Amino acid sequence: xxxxxxxxxxxxxxxxxxxxxxxxxxxxxxxxxxxxxxxxxxxxxxxxxxxxxxxxxxxxxxxxxxxxxxxxxxxxxxxxxxxxxxxxxxxxxxxxxxxxxxxxxxxxxxxxxxxxxxxxxxxxxxxxxxxxxxxxxxxxxxxxxxxxxxxxxxxxxxxxxxxxxxxxxxxxxxxxxxxxxxxxxxxxxxxxxxxxxxxxxxxxxxxxxxxxxxxxxxxxxxxxxxxxxxxxxxxxxxxxxxxxxxxxxxxxxxxxxxxxxxxxxxxxxxxxxxxxxxxxxxxxxxxxxxxxxxxxxxxxxxxxxxxxxxxxxxxxxxxxxxxxxxxxxxxxxxxxxxxxxxxxxxxxxxxxxxxxxxxxxxxxxxxxxxxxxxxxxxxxxxxxxxxxxxx
Ligand SMILES: *Cc1c(COP(=O)(O)O)cnc(C)c1O
Numbered sequence: 322x323x324x325x326x327x328x329x330x331x332x333x334x335x336x337x338x339x340x341x342x343x344x345x346x347x348x349x350x351x352x353x354x355x356x357x358x359x360x361x362x363x364x365x366x367x368x369x370x371x372x373x374x375x376x377x378x379x380x381x382x383x384x385x386x387x388x389x390x391x392x393x394x395x396x397x398x399x400x401x402x403x404x405x406x407x408x409x410x411x412x413x414x415x416x417x418x419x420x421x422x423x424x425x426x427x428x429x430x431x432x433x434x435x436x437x438x439x440x441x442x443x444x445x446x447x448x449x450x451x452x453x454x455x456x457x458x459x460x461x462x463x464x465x466x467x468x469x470x471x472x473x474x475x476x477x478x479x480x481x482x483x484x485x486x487x488x489x490x491x492x493x494x495x496x497x498x499x500x501x502x503x504x505x506x507x508x509x510x511x512x513x514x515x516x517x518x519x520x521x522x523x524x525x526x527x528x529x530x531x532x533x534x535x536x537x538x539x540x541x542x543x544x545x546x547x548x549x550x551x552x553x554x555x556x557x558x559x560x561x562x563x564x565x566x567x568x569x570x571x572x573x574x575x576x577x578x579x580x581x582x583x584x585x586x587x588x589x590x591x592x593x594x595x596x597x598x599x600x601x602x603x604x605x606x607x608x609x610x611x612x613x614x615x616x617x618x619x620x621x622x623x624x625x626x627x628x629x630x631x632x633x634x635x636x637x638x639x640x641x642x643x644x645x646x647x648x649x650x651x652x653x654x655x656x657x658x659x660x661x662x663x664x665x666x667x668x669x670x671x672x673x674x675x676x677x678x679x680x681x682x683x684x685x686x687x688x689x690x691x692x693x694x695x696x697x698x699x700x701x702x703x704x705x706x707x708x709x710x711x712x
Contacts, residue, residue, distance in 0.1 A: 340651035341672055351376040352564075354690045356667065363667035364695050366685045371533050371642045372614040373690025374564030374604055383603035387596030395592035400581075403592030411598045414605055415569050419539050419557070421549055423577035426601075427586065428593050430528050430558035430568035431457040435464055436584030437524070437554060437570050438495070442467040445490035449483055449521070451475065453503060456675075458495050458526060467493075474500075477511045484519035492521035498530035498541030502676050502684060504639030506530075509541060513551035524554035529643065532562025533615055538608040549573060563604040567593050618642055618689040621696060625687060628700040645671070645682040646703075654681040664702040 336342045350357040352375040356365045374380060387407060397403035408426055415424035427433035438461035442448055446467040450458055453474045462469040467490075472479040484492060494516050496507045509525065516523040527540040535543025542552055554576065558568040570580060580587060608614075622642060629636050629644070637645050648654045651672045658670035661683075672681045685699070 340655055354688065354692070354695055358667070361665070363662070363665055364698055365667045366687065366691075366699055367667055367669040368686060368688065369529070369561035370564050370690070371529075371562040371618060371686070371688050372564065372608065373688045374562070374607060374614075377564060377604075377607065379607060380564060380600045380603050384596050384600040387594075387599030391595035391599075393594055393596065395594055397592065398588065398590060399592045400588055405592070405595040405598070407595035407598040407602075408592065411602050411605075412569070414602055416571060418537070418605055418609065419542070419555060419571045421555065421571040422574050424569045424571040425577050425580050425584075425587065426593060426598065427568045427570065427584075428590060429566070430526070430556065430560065431460075432586035432590065433556050433558075433568040433570055434458050434461045434526060436586035437556060437580060438462060438493070439465040439585065440580055440583035441465075441522070441554075442491065442493050447487045447490060447492045448495060449480065449487075449492060450495045451497065451500075451507065453500055453677075454495060454497060455501055455526060455528070458497075462495075474503075475505065475507055477508055477515060480512065481515045481518075484515060484521055487519075487521075492519065493524060494521050495524045495526070498525050498527035499534070499641050499643065501529055501643070502671055502682070503637055503645060504529075504641040504643030505637065506534075506541065506544075506641070509545045509547055509552070513547055517551065522554065523552050524556065525552050526556045528556070528558040528561055528568075529641070531557030532604075532608045533618065533642065537612070538562070538615060559601045559604065563601060563608065565601045565604050566597060567601060614689040618687065621687050621689070621691055621693070624693060625685075625696050625700070628696065629703070632700060632704050634703060642687045644685040644687065646685060647680055647682040649679050649681060651681045654683060657683055660705075661702050664705065666699055666702040668699075 346358050348356050348358055352368050352370050354365055356363055395403040412424045412426055434457040442465045444466045448462045448467050449470045451474055452471045470483055472483055499506055513523055530541035532538045534541050540557060553572055555571045559565045634646060648657060654670040658668055661668050668683045668685055671684045
């Protein structure tokens with residue numbers, strides 16, 4: 322036992338020395354533009370609550386109504402007795418929202434990716450992924466036992482060169498819609514077109530686009546006008562713009578039925594509490610009807626970018642709520658985050674392996690619930706801190 326713990330502690334110490342040690346900070350308030358941590362209040366630019374729905378009264382009321390009607394626990398997996406009318410209604414509403422025949426609700430986006438990829442691809446197949454894809458898409462590839470190839474970030478030409486090298490089995494191309502740590506959009510029309518040319522099946526993880534992009538908030542595919550033909554597999558989550566928890570996969574009748582038979586992270590797990598499904602239904606309704614939230618978010622993004630430009634901050638080419646400031650070095654990014662925190666501004670420092678080595682960054686994220694004044698305060702804090710001199 323001593324040697325086991327000793328070994329663990331050696332690894333942990335090494336991690337600390339490299340500036341890669343991760344800690345958790347316990348929030349004492351609801352998620353929102355202002356949060357309390359350890360008795361202090363902070364302006365918060367570190368959530369994925371892009372539309373400011375995480376603490377919305379209508380979502381909380383829907384959850385309470387769901388609790389009254391269905392109780393708390395779903396009590397079983399979907400295929401036993403955990404599936405309820407509430408899940409069914411949510412699936413139907415989601416399918417209509419993203420204009421696909423069917424949708425299937427998973428407990429989390431991580432599980433949705435594991436489930437869909439390992440249900441579809443197996444030994445002998447090939448998964449081709451953007452190099453910056455989310456960890457869940459990489460883990461899904463490993464679990465599926467299919468061959469994994471990666472192409473440089475959003476490099477469609479590299480993807481087009483890789484596709485003809487797949488000479489047996491099915492090729493699948495996996496990309497995020499909006500990239501979680503960079504905020505840029507995948508060139509989906511071009512990707513879809515090379516996929517079609519090479520008979521590859523395209524899957525889009527739209528965790529950060531769903532609820533935000535498109536005319537009605539339906540996501541990246543709506544933004545580009547891509548349908549089922551071009552993108553047979555769509556995955557989206559409810560824990561980000563929708564402010565709740567959970568995820569879904571949408572596609573054809575045959576796809577969803579296949580997942581119900583084969584997606585192990587759907588089959589062998591307890592169904593989401595039905596009351597949560599009620600809260601998600603309400604969130605979908607708000608996204609569809611309150612388009613001003615997206616307009617407001619868009620306006621705040623432009624306001625921040627213009628302010629950052631005037632400060633001479635170098636931002637990535639992102640027009641979304643995700644605005645990373647890349648500092649490169651892990652020590653520099655920790656130092657910068659601490660400096661911002663001392664000024665009452667909370668921004669998450671993001672380090673490897675979440676992002677590639679040498680690209681540690683402050684991941685600034687904006688929400689529709691922020692005010693211009695709060696963004697001014699963020700910009701002021703950014704202008705005061707000296708990024709270049711860690712320690
Ligand atoms: C957050 C995220 C997930 C995981 O979704 P959860 O519901 O939080 O498990 C998957 N893919 C991407 C791109 C994400 O950003």
